[in-house]
Amino acid sequence: MKDIKKIEIIQRPPPPEPARRTNPLARVFDELVRFCQSRSMFMLHYCTGCGAIELPPAMTSRFDMERLGIQPMVTPRQADILLVTGYVSVKTLKRIILTYEQMPSPKYVIGICSCTVNGGMYWQSYATAKVLKDYIPVDVYIAGCMPRPEAVISGLRALMEDIRTGRGDAWKKYYQNYDFYLGNQQRLFGEKWQTPTDVIAEAHHYGMMTDQTLGEHTDLLEQNEVPLDALRTRLKARTE
């Protein structure tokens, strides 16, 4: 045991600065808006796994997340952060993806517990998805087999730091290379996998389309896509 050296934690090298708008007024405005976004995050009240038991103590009087501006919100429409806590069973992953797509962007995913990192304690199980990153983009991981509230809050502060400096844009990846994510999802759920949210139309509407957005998986989706309702049978964006 004696030969273990003192290993100091190496700070992550800051990744390249995101593009800033040229005129100073716009830059200050962006700075301000990002500061407000970082200081007011609505956490989705959705316990996907065992790790969620650590969130109430983080919210109540001892650790009080509200001083950081984080409030639990009930519907994905009002939420910014999706905390994926604990093991991600295949059935829950369907609901997680549905909820993630229903959240308005900019949205952030925090993978709490090591089960979302690489399968964790349940890595041998046939029923759990091992790597959350393949199915939805994840911003911050908080390791630990149920990290304590301090760890959860430090993870949230790291996310706040990312948002304030503009690095918290993992949500764009979901639109930019939707084909990769859809491929993984179809591999897990089968060819008939489809969510009511029209991600491609959204990508088109918000100008996030890249060449990786559409691919053979999205064509597969389009072929055997069950018409949602007589009102609008086809996914809108492809033609124009």
Next chain:
Amino acid sequence: MSWQELLLELTLMPLLAFVIGLAMVLMMRRIAAQIQRRVGPPLLQPIYDIVKLYSKQTQISHGFIHELGIMMAVGGYIAAEALLPVPGMDGLADKGGLITLIYFLMVPTLGMALGVGQCANPNGSIGISRALTAMLAYDIPFVIVVFGVAFHYQTTNLAEIAAIQQAHGVSGWGMMEMPLLALAALFALQGMMGKQPFEVYIAPAEIATGPMVEMSGKFMGGLFVMQSFQYYTAGVLYTILFLGGGENWLTFLPKIFAVVAIPMTIAMLFPRFRTEDLVRLMWKWPVMAGLLGLAFVMN
């Protein structure tokens, strides 16, 4: 009252209402935190929330009526602020009196109800049916109070009501002359601000915050703005009717904050009532107190 002054007043009153309303929302969250022995949010938290909500990238809408609902919710209250006389600014108080103001407060509720209706979400529809039932419940004692005050001062012009009360000094306050009506109005205030015991239409665990279930981004931001206007209007209206309105801002502000603090503190100590219990409570004690108060006022 040249039209420039009027224009200035009409722009200044909603802005002031918004700022004071934000302060009231902050006070509510601080009171809640204090009661639960938490630290509570920082000073500018309401502003952070609203800026973040308005700066969301995707805004999910279910159709034009959904957007119209939010516009009516915010616009209805902006218009209602111009009818509320504040120290130094009377706005359009003489054009429409107390009864007009009650109807102006119903316009945002109906607007939001229409907007939520188009979201085609059952949670929203259940929430709206409860919100309208709650409105029916707390409006009856409130109307008894309004009649008592209007008959006592023989006018429905809010500026005049405030002036009459200020003429007699503290003893002339509505609360002193009509204590029972003031009590009944407190119940109605609790319902009007939609606070805890009477908040069954925003039951987060049961119907996912009821009407706000499909509101994201600027829709939710609009409802946050409406909430701040709602607190401000409730506080100022109660102050005008019972606490002698505002001579100057120094005495006016503590009064409206005190008035709004009472229901907020009560709210944090109570669980949520079911809808029929809410209606039963609102039609029992406040109505009795109001009618008794009316009897004193009438003779």
Next chain:
Amino acid sequence: MDKNLNVWLDNLLQEIEGIKFRRKSTRRVRIDVAMDALPTLLELLQGRASYVHLSAITCVDWPDDGEFELVYHVWSYETQSLVSAHTRIPRDPGVYLSIYDLYEPAAFFERDIHEMFGVFFEGSPDMEKFILTEWDGPPPMRKEFDSEAFVNQQFEWQPYHPDWLKELEEEGGGVTTRPEDIRW
């Protein structure tokens, strides 16, 4: 009072031949019974001996014997004791009789066993999947199903090679992982 009830039960059960009876403790009795005699035994226990509560049906997979072992745990409130009735059924047809008519909760236990082990219970009200709705592979609890191999084939892993580990390896150190832990 319940002590002589237990004694009475032991004498009763010992008289029945064809079942192996073993009392493990004052509150636990194990009975090994033939496949076709089990329903009658349960009916006897439920009707005559106040074992009214079926707490669980478990299944044990004996691949080398080619048999499933079904264990019916019934509990009696009067005698405060549990009877575990063990029986063996052949593995290949994997079909057995449902005891839904005796104990209603049996429906869910049988449905669960059907999903996990593939044992079909005739007469059970509902045999669809309800836990593994997303799973269309073989019944996973069977011993011949190798979950780890399936996982390695179906899922990829995240390469875990943090920077601090790279420096250690450059200096010749590194973290030794036991051979059986190496996954890829």
Next chain:
Amino acid sequence: MTPLDHLLLLSALTAVFTLAAGNIRSAGWIATLLYAAQGLALVKMWGMGYGPEVADSSISFQLLGQTMHWRFDSLSWFFALITVGAGFFSSWFASGGWADHYRAQGNSLRLFHSALALNVFSMLVLLASGDLLSLFIGWELVSWASFLIMGLASTRAMGYAMRYLTYAIAGAMAILMGIVMVHAQTGSFEFAALAAAVPGMSNGTLWLLLLLFGGGFGVKMALVPVHLWQAKAYAETPGPGAAFLGAISSRMGLFALILVIIQLVGIGRLVGMSIPYTFLDARDLLAWVAVFTMIFPTYIALRQHDARRLLAWHGVGQTGYMLLGVVIMDDLGSAGGLMHVFNYATYQAMLFMSVSAIMYRTGTADLNQLGGLVTRMPLTFIAMLVGIIGLAGLPPMNGFVSKWLIYRSLVAEGMPLLFVGAVIGTLGTILSVYKLIHNSFLGQLRLEHAKVEEAPWSMTLPMLSLAAIVFLTGYFPGVVLDWISALQASVGLPVLAHHLGGVHFAQGGLDMIWINSLLIAGIAIGALIFYSTGRSQRVHQLDNYAGGHFLSADVRYQYSDNFYPGLLHLIGPWYRKSFRWAESALVSLTDALSLAMQGLYRQVQPSIYLLITVVIALSWVNIR
């Protein structure tokens, strides 16, 4: 040929034309033009709307020494304006696509148009009545005509129409008795004679007169004890017919009530007649009847799940406002009540038309089978939206002005319990009105309604023009208040000081121009704030939060049945159908009496009569 003759002649002509050529394709359009001509003839007498003029008709009869003559004054001019307007819009609605649909269902269009024309003609005759006899004849004509239009649609409608007929005949008999009593007192049928004789009458006779006339006219107005017939009858009348009846038909009772009780008997005597052992006098009795008429039908409407039935019950409820306003008899209250007649006619007709447009497209008016039609029928939605804002009495629309006037006068007169009752009625209206628009237009669009088209122009144009009227008279209520002040002068009520925007009143008046522009400016600023940030994206109806559940179109998740469970859970037991029980008790009583009477004269043995006559003769001889 006085202008009044032109009017009466024109309406008689329309009746004859529709009877003769009702089935040709353009019958509806020609009828609409004829109603427009009647409107012009009415406008030619516009002096009455702004001054105390009276137009006499040249027709008059001499009958046993009594003269019957017809004349128009500003009271009848105001009501005639609403009647002809309602007739015009209803026949316009009934002339385009709706007519083919109606004929395709196998009903005769001629019967419908002639019934409508007869209704308008009989109402004009009633409004023009110059003395009590012509009033009674006009009253009977109106009852007969509305029975005709009610009974058109189906056997069930005929059942409800027959029920209305029994009520109408009972009311008419009460009025006839009243007229005979007046004739016995004064010797003539002239209004002036009755007005002159009133001071001389004792309180007892006046109470009898009030009960007879009040009861008779109350039946037509469907006041509380006798309100059961109206909702079902109006709901079953075919689309535009219901719009016409709902708008004006039961206001004829109010016209007659004002004419006889308010104008001739006058407020002084009414206040003087007190009910013993209570603090109430005759005016309070009428006021409380009005408040109960406001509350009970509105909360019955809350539970209906058929849109037509819900609107018809509101028709019964809103009559309470008009009566309450008129009975307060001060300048604000009576102006409020009378303006409510005009306002209610406009948005009730529009609401009934929008419901029949929905029935035209989806085939049903049951609120539990509709939903989400706003994306398919936007114009009909706008019409219903303006209608419900008016019916609920919210600011931008004219309904708010009349309700404000009534509330303001209740506060000025100091009647607290009436004020609270009126507000209970308003809140009930708001709740049931939101249920109407939510269940039909908002919420989940059903698969079978996915291909529904917008109603044809011949149906949407009348609705939208009515919506424009509702909004404009809400913005400039002075237009209607001018007619009402002229009417108040002629009826003898205190005249309301008003200007184009609203009302001057020392202690808190109302200026709708400022109020509406303030509200619209506020909503505009709200829109500015809303549209200043990111572009919102339309999302599919199934892309909804349902607790992680994948919504699908074949599952109906719209919340529409039992819409206010909390409220109805509390007030559910209060609906004990007591009026329906009273009505059936009365009916069974009359059955028993008639059976007893039958027993008397349907004798098998004639000798019984011989015995009875002999006994009477003997007893009469002994007494002498």
